[in-house]
Amino acid sequence: MDPHDHPRSxxxxxxxxxxxxxxxxxxxxxxLLNRxxxxxxxxxxxxLRASGDPYFAHPIQVAGILTDYRLDTATIVTALLHDVVEDTSATRDxxxxxxxxxVASLVEGVTKLSRLELQAEHTRQAENLR
Known part of the structure; x- marks a missing residue:
């Protein structure tokens, strides 16, 4: 589900x-949630995202959506932090x-998943060009 289509956007x-x-x-x-x-x-x-929206809006929206599914604190915290290691100077440590x-392990897992998705997308685009 695209977070932008969710009622809690x-x-x-x-x-x-x-x-x-x-x-x-x-x-x-x-x-922990506040931190x-x-x-x-x-x-x-x-x-800023390409849309001009502040970058932090996306992780907060995702965290909000996950509260609808009543997920645990570690998962909500991971949602808030899921782009931090990839897109800022923050490290896993x-x-x-x-x-x-x-939380560090969960964030690392999400980061690896998003890299795999990006690789798959690049492969798909390369195949389309071919």
Whole structure:
């Protein structure tokens, strides 16, 4: 599903995202969610997408969509951070140090998946040209 077609395509504010998670998981780690939200915004800074939208809007939208599926805190944090290692100066070790090994492994997995998708897309385009 394209996040832009989802009913929750607006960017949730920090407290709205935390409230959305806490609504189905009262034991959610609020501090971890808050740290990840702030870190994603800080690391992406003023980066803009080709559309002109702020870059950090996408990970926040994805995190918001995942709250609809009532996913755990580590998954929501991973959604917030999923582009950070690939698109900013942050490293896997930075993520592990700030957010724990589980989140670092999840972020690394998402990064590898997106690279595979990109390779597949490039292969498809090359075949089309051929």
């Amino acid at each position: 607006k960017v949730l504010r920090q407290f709205e995202l935390v409230e959305a998670v806490r609504a189905y998981d009262p034991t959610a780690d609020e501090a 990840a939200y702030v870190y994603a915004m800080k690391m992406h800074g003023s980066q 930075d993520i592990a140090g700030m957010f724990g090994e589980e």
